[in-house]
Amino acid sequence: VLVLVRSPLPRLRALLQRCWGRLERGLWPGVFGDRSPPWGPALAVQGPALVSEGINDAGESSTEAPSLLESIVWMAAPKHRRTIEVNRCRRRHPTKLVEIKRNIDVCPECGNLKQKHVLCGYCYAKVKEETRLIRMEIYKKEGGPFNAPAVETVVLYEGEKPTEKDEGKRIIERARKRPSWFVQN
Amino acid sequence: SPIFPSGAAWARGLLSWARPERWLASGSLFPLSCIHTSTSLQKIGKWEKKNRIVYPPQLPGEPRRPAEIYHCRREIKYSNDKMWYLAKLIKGMSIDQALAQLEFSDKKGAKVIREVLLEAQEMAVRKHNVEFKSNLHIAESQTGRGRYVKRVRYHGKGMFGMMKITRCHYFVKLVEGPPPPPEPPRTGFDQAKEYVQQLRNRTLVHTL
Numbered sequence: 001v002l003v004l005v006r007s008p009l010p011r012l013r014a015l016l017q018r019c020w021g022r023l024e025r026g027l028w029p030g031v032f033g034d035r036s037p038p039w040g041p042a043l044a045v046q047g048p049a050l051v052s053e054g055i056n057d058a059g060e061s062s063t064e065a066p067s068l069l070e071s072i073v074w075m076a077a078p079k080h081r082r083t084i085e086v087n088r089c090r091r092r093h094p095t096k097l098v099e100i101k102r103n104i105d106v107c108p109e110c111g112n113l114k115q116k117h118v119l120c121g122y123c124y125a126k127v128k129e130e131t132r133l134i135r136m137e138i139y140k141k142e143g144g145p146f147n148a149p150a151v152e153t154v155v156l157y158e159g160e161k162p163t164e165k166d167e168g169k170r171i172i173e174r175a176r177k178r179p180s181w182f183v184q185n
Numbered sequence: 186s187p188i189f190p191s192g193a194a195w196a197r198g199l200l201s202w203a204r205p206e207r208w209l210a211s212g213s214l215f216p217l218s219c220i221h222t223s224t225s226l227q228k229i230g231k232w233e234k235k236n237r238i239v240y241p242p243q244l245p246g247e248p249r250r251p252a253e254i255y256h257c258r259r260e261i262k263y264s265n266d267k268m269w270y271l272a273k274l275i276k277g278m279s280i281d282q283a284l285a286q287l288e289f290s291d292k293k294g295a296k297v298i299r300e301v302l303l304e305a306q307e308m309a310v311r312k313h314n315v316e317f318k319s320n321l322h323i324a325e326s327q328t329g330r331g332r333y334v335k336r337v338r339y340h341g342k343g344m345f346g347m348m349k350i351t352r353c354h355y356f357v358k359l360v361e362g363p364p365p366p367p368e369p370p371r372t373g374f375d376q377a378k379e380y381v382q383q384l385r386n387r388t389l390v391h392t393l
Contacts, residue, residue, distance in 0.1 A: 091266070098274045098292075104285045113285050 019073055109181070123181070130179060137172050160184070232257045232356050236313075252313050252361040253324070256305035257354060260331045261297050265353040268294045268328040272355065279364045280306060280321045298355060305359050315361050322364035329354040 090096075104113055107120035114120040134155055142148065152169045156162065157178040162171055165185065178184065235255040243250060261268070271294050275283040284302060287295040302323075309315040331352030338348040 092273075096270075098270050098290065100274065100286055101289055104289060113288060115289055 016073075023073075126179075127181070130182070134172060134174060137174060141170075141172065155182075230257065230259070235358075252309065252315050254305055254309045254313050254315070254321075254359040255356070256301060256308060256359070257356040258297065258301050259354045260352045261294070261355060262350075263294045263297065263353055264351045265328050265330045267292065268298075268353045268355060271295055271298055272326040272328050275323055276326050277364055277367065278323055279319070280323065280359065281319055283323055294355075298357075301355055301357060302359075305357060309359060309361075320361055320363070321359045322362060323357060324360040325356070325358040327356045329356065 101115070103116045105116055106112075107114045107123060110120060110122045110126075112120060112122045138153070149170050153172055154162065154166045154169045155172045155174060157174050157176060160178070162169075232255055235253075240250065271287070271290065271292060274286060274290075275298070278286070280302060284299060287299040287302070306318050306321065309321060310318050315321065331354055333352065334350040335347050336350055338346045340346060
């Protein structure tokens with residue numbers, strides 16, 4: 001598998017080189033230049049060093065390097081390796097462990113487990129399935145989109161007759177026994 | 186050289202290893218029953234073999250040994266560290282409580298562990314002579330590291346990194362019986378008692 005790594009931006013590299021050069025010159029002033037180190041026999045006149053530094057400064061300031069980018073060199077980094085003991089203390093702290101849930105009950109309808117503030121999953125799935133079948137019947141009756149009538153809908157199961165309350169309503173027939181949870185008005 | 190035996194002894198040793206009369210004993214030159222034919226199956230793990238131990242029948246006076254059922258699932262596509270939290274959750278619970286907790290957990294590993302527990306429960310009732318399927322508790326529940334695969338993860342600007350596709354194993358041991366009561370947390374009084382006992386245990390060595 002051939003993998004290409006693009007070299008970092010040339011500008012960034014030049015910047016880093018300049019920063020490193022400034023660092024070195026700041027740490028050992030006078031070593032990097034055309035003079036001997038200051039702890040050797042030095043001339044009383046400091047002229048050439050100042051002149052060379054002035055040239056360098058002028059050279060650097062012409063190519064702009066805002067101080068915000070220079071601070072890249074001083075980013076936070078871990079100093080020491082975190083031992084596995086320290087890592088375990090952090091990862092296994094009681095706040096990070098999964099809490100046991102105390103809000104689980106038994107659904108009185110079907111007997112499955114349910115959370116107290118949530119509908120029972122099994123009962124909801126039952127209702128969802130029946131709703132899907134009713135919707136299929138509605139689709140068959142309407143025949144296409146945007147054909148919903150402006151009246152209410154009533155769902156009638158096997159052996160049920162529309163009452164006088166369901167006078168002007170649309171009737172959907174379902175070919176099965178009425179489920180116990182679907183109470184008729 | 187002293188490493189190899191002298192000629193006659195070496196020849197005898199070689200013949201004793203070869204032993205052609207053993208080949209002809211069962212009738213054919215290469216009897217299939219003697220050869221391992223497990224090339225297609227991967228090697229069976231230690232946890233799976235723990236179900237095979239058979240104890241001798243118990244004597245009338247012995248206390249009843251509770252049934253132990255070992256079950257595991259290998260190479261689950263989930264992280265070992267993340268699975269550990271779920272394994273730690275259900276350690277020491279009864280099986281019904283564990284199934285309830287896992288049913289309402291949002292983690293991916295919860296569904297996998299729930300399937301494993303249900304399989305183990307069914308195995309216990311069918312094969313391991315467990316009378317009541319609710320009378321089980323989780324004695325041990327551990328995770329192991331599966332085989333990792335390294336892949337390239339592509340970043341922006343043409344950068345890339347190497348990522349690990351992690352897999353894990355999950356091991357569970359069900360034991361018949363109600364779950365053991367949880368240990369009471371160590372109080373300062375217990376620690377003080379232990380300290381005093383340590384002080385009292387000090388003796389003089391190499392003396393009368």
